[in-house]
Structure formats: structure tokens, C-alpha cells
Amino acid sequence: MLSATVSADGPNLVPPANEQTANYWCTWYAQNYWIGRGTDLQSLKGVSNSAAREELNEHALFNEVDGWATTYLKRGRQDFIFLTDHGWQTKDANKRIAGGPPFFNLVAEPSDFPRYAGLEPKEVLKRFNDDIKSLGWNSLGIWTRGNVTLEQARTFVEWSKYAGIRYWKIDGGDTNEFNAFKAKQEIYPELILEYITGAGGNLNPKWDQQLDSYPSVYEIGGKLQQPMLDCLQHSDTFRTYDASPLLMSVTTLRRTHDILKQTQQQARYRSILNVQDDCNVAIGLGVLVASKRHPNFDERTLQGRDLHHQLSGKRRMQKRINEAERFGRWARIAPAFPAGDGVYVSSEHELVDRCQFTQWDTWDVQHLWQSGQPKRPRHHGPQHAAAQSRN
Structure with a gap:
């Protein structure tokens, strides 16, 4: 007879957290929601990317009452990198000691993060990373955008290696020379670099037309097909x-x-896809997540109604934080794999979904609203295969 001793709660079949995870929680949606937080806006004036940048600071991250790093995703932090998005870097060109453009210099703005004032950039990154990890997150990830020389990229990679930074979100730029990728492969291969081409907007092309199919910009012959394929060969995600x-x-x-x-079954496409904050899609297709959801609701309204262009709709993602936490545990069992690995199959049948948008539902308001009034009803009909599978 075989016997085994297990705890009263039964065996734990979930592996420990993966220290090399590439899933992250990102501050960007919270930054946007903090614009005018605590007020009822009467118009969208002032709700902009530049305003969102100003909401990222030490208090927003670390205060004990509602700090994003201190209070969010309490049961899932070890499975996610905490990624500080647009707005953390210095706005003063004189402080960019290694050069680089305004949004790709890796020098934290001292007035936003006074706890690190007086430290050299690589030491700031190290202390910042230590502070984030002390709260239970996997590590600190950082946002960048723009083009850098190979020399600048090497310096920034050296700083990140010293600090233990494991993830850069390169949100545009460096897709001609891929200097950051070259530098990290040479100096610090463990650094995970995310590249993007953009997608031509938050809806796929021709969304306002009645069609039977709505290919994306990545489709064969699409506007961004070749840039996308180039990125998949010169990036990690x-x-x-x-x-x-x-x-x-x-x-x-x-x-x-x-x-x-x-890209299936072609090893040169080394990059792993990241599908933003759609955890269920990520589970089914073996890809990564950039979660941006947060629990705040009805704390910033537009004419009496909650305003959150990124988390609107009946799904009420603000109430589905545990969806991201569960995904983190699932990723320990079935981690994401590169776009060139495995086999991908899909149904020949296509589904079309249509939805009318209002000024509460999308940040791309210039296509929908003018002077507070709708131009005309618009519908979007994105198409996708009725069934998709990957292994």
C-alpha cells in the first residue's frame, strides 16, 4: 500500500513565482484616472497624455492610503513587474547626463521623487527597484520612448544591470537600428525589451464601415506588417x-x-506577444499581459458618470482585479512562448461584433465628438476567427 502525507489543506500544485516573469502591471491607466480625481468634470478639456504624465510621482506610488505600489494587486504582486509609465523621467535637458531624448534618458525627475534626490542615476534606479521589490512586486520596470545611439543605449543598459532592472517598455522608437536591443544582448541579455509599432489607433482600420472582415494593420499586406515582423526578430516582447x-x-x-x-513554426520570430490587459486571451493563446486595471470607480466623473476611457463598459474591469491575480498563477504553470514557436490554428468562420461609442468610451474622441455633440453614430465591427488555438 502506498501512502503519502499532505497538509490539511491538500498539496499545492502551483509552482512558486517565476523570478523571470515578463508580465507586468503598469501605472498608465491610473495616471489617466487621477486627472481631476475627486471632481465631476463638465468637459474633456484637460484630460490628456501630458496631464497624465504629471500624475506620476512618489506620493502616487508610495503613500500608504491609496498608493498604486502599496495598495494594488495585493495577492498577485510576486507574479508581476511593477512598471512605471510615461512621466517618471526628468524634463530638464541639463540633467540628462548620458544624453538621450526627453523620454529616453533614464534619469528620474528629482522633484517627483525627492526620496532619491542627490543620487546618481544608476543608484536611483537601484533604490527605486529595491523599494518596489520590498512591497512584494517582482521588480521595477521602466517606460521609454524615442531613438538612442548605441553608445547611449550601452550606458542605459549598464545602469539597468547595476540596478537589477529587468524590463524596459519601449513605447515607440528605436525600430530602425534596434540599438537598445543590440546593447542589451551584448551587456545584459537578461534585460527584457518590449518594442511596438503601434496599431493605427485603438480600433482596427475601417471600423466605421459595414464590412464582412476587419483586418488589422498587421495583416499580410497591412500598413505595419513588415515593421511588426522586424520587431518580432529584434525584441523580447x-x-x-x-x-x-x-x-x-x-x-x-x-x-x-x-x-x-x-510567424508560427519560424524560430527567427523570437518575441513573445503581449496582449495588454486581456488575461483570458493570454491564457488561451500563450502570450503575456500588461495589466493596467485598478479598483477605483466613481472617483472621477464626467457629467455625473464615471469617466475612464481605458476601463469602461459592462465588463467592469475595476471589479476584476482577481482575474489578473489568477492569470499570474496560471502563467507559472503555462508560461508564454515566442510568436515563432508552436502551431497556430484558427477557424475559417468569422464573428463580427458591433458597438456604439460615446465620449465616455474612448480617448479617440475627435472621431466621435465635436463641441460636446456626436458627429454621427459610429459603429465598430472588429472581426476575428470564431475559434483560435495555439500549442
């Missing part, structure tokens, strides 16, 4: 980019479909 929340899943599924049908 590739993000399929922003999608409107009301049709996030179908828009993202179509983009992912258009990529994987071209």
Missing part, C-alpha cells in the same frame, strides 16, 4: 497595442491572429 475597452478582446484577437498565422 511585442505589444499588440492599445484597444478600446468596449471591444478590447475582439480587436486584440484579430491583431494576434494576423500575427501568429504568419
Whole structure:
């Protein structure tokens, strides 16, 4: 007779957290929500990317009451990198000691992060990383955008290696020379670099037309097909980019479909796809997540109604934080794999979903609203295969 001793709660079949995870939680949606937080806005004036940049600071991250790093994702932090998005770097060109453009210099703004004032850049990154890890997160990830020389890239990679930074979100730029990728392969291969091409907007092309199919910009012959394929050969992760929340899943599924049908079983496509914050899609297709959801609701309204262009809709993602936490545990069992690995199959049948948008539902308001009034009703019909599978 065989016998085994297990705890009263039974055996734990979930592996420990993967220290090399490439899934992350990102501050960007919270930054946007903090614009005018605590007020009822009467118009969208002032709700902008530049305003969101100003919301990222030490208090927003670390205060004990509602700090993003201190209070969010309490049961899932070890499975996610904490990625500080647009706005953390210095706005003063004189402080960019290694050069680089305004959004790719890796020098934290001292007025936003006074706890690190007086430290050299690589030491700031190290202390910042230590502070994030002490709260239970996997590590600190950082946002960048722009083009850098190979010499600048080497310096920034050296700083990151010293600090233990494991992830850069390169949100545009460096896709001609891939200097950051070259530098990290040479100096610090463990550094994970995310590249993007953009996606032509938060909806797939021709969204306002009545069609039977809505290919994305990554489709064969599409506007960004070749740039996408180039990125997949010179990056560690590739993000399929922003999608409107009301049709996030179908828009993202179509983009992912258009990529994987071209890259399967071709090892040169080394990059792992990242599908933003769609955890269920990620589980089914073996890809990564950039979670941006947060629990705040009705704390910033537009004419009496909660305003959150990134998390609107009946899915109420603000109430689904545990969805991201569960995904983190699932990723320990079935980690994501590169776009060139495995086999991808999809149904020949296509599904079309249509949805009317309002000024509460998308940040791309110039296509929908003018002077506070709708130009005309618009519908989006993103297409995707009725069934998709990958192994």
C-alpha cells in the first residue's frame, strides 16, 4: 500500500513565482484616472497624455492610503513587474547626463521623487527597484520612448544591470537600428525589451464601415506588417497595442491572429506577444499581459458618470482585479512562448461584433465628438476567427 502525507489543506500544485516573469502591471491607466480625481468634470478639456504624465510621482506610488505600489494587486504582486509609465523621467535637458531624448534618458525627475534626490542615476534606479521589490512586486520596470545611439543605449543598459532592472517598455522608437536591443544582448541579455509599432489607433482600420472582415494593420499586406515582423526578430516582447475597452478582446484577437498565422513554426520570430490587459486571451493563446486595471470607480466623473476611457463598459474591469491575480498563477504553470514557436490554428468562420461609442468610451474622441455633440453614430465591427488555438 502506498501512502503519502499532505497538509490539511491538500498539496499545492502551483509552482512558486517565476523570478523571470515578463508580465507586468503598469501605472498608465491610473495616471489617466487621477486627472481631476475627486471632481465631476463638465468637459474633456484637460484630460490628456501630458496631464497624465504629471500624475506620476512618489506620493502616487508610495503613500500608504491609496498608493498604486502599496495598495494594488495585493495577492498577485510576486507574479508581476511593477512598471512605471510615461512621466517618471526628468524634463530638464541639463540633467540628462548620458544624453538621450526627453523620454529616453533614464534619469528620474528629482522633484517627483525627492526620496532619491542627490543620487546618481544608476543608484536611483537601484533604490527605486529595491523599494518596489520590498512591497512584494517582482521588480521595477521602466517606460521609454524615442531613438538612442548605441553608445547611449550601452550606458542605459549598464545602469539597468547595476540596478537589477529587468524590463524596459519601449513605447515607440528605436525600430530602425534596434540599438537598445543590440546593447542589451551584448551587456545584459537578461534585460527584457518590449518594442511596438503601434496599431493605427485603438480600433482596427475601417471600423466605421459595414464590412464582412476587419483586418488589422498587421495583416499580410497591412500598413505595419513588415515593421511588426522586424520587431518580432529584434525584441523580447511585442505589444499588440492599445484597444478600446468596449471591444478590447475582439480587436486584440484579430491583431494576434494576423500575427501568429504568419510567424508560427519560424524560430527567427523570437518575441513573445503581449496582449495588454486581456488575461483570458493570454491564457488561451500563450502570450503575456500588461495589466493596467485598478479598483477605483466613481472617483472621477464626467457629467455625473464615471469617466475612464481605458476601463469602461459592462465588463467592469475595476471589479476584476482577481482575474489578473489568477492569470499570474496560471502563467507559472503555462508560461508564454515566442510568436515563432508552436502551431497556430484558427477557424475559417468569422464573428463580427458591433458597438456604439460615446465620449465616455474612448480617448479617440475627435472621431466621435465635436463641441460636446456626436458627429454621427459610429459603429465598430472588429472581426476575428470564431475559434483560435495555439500549442
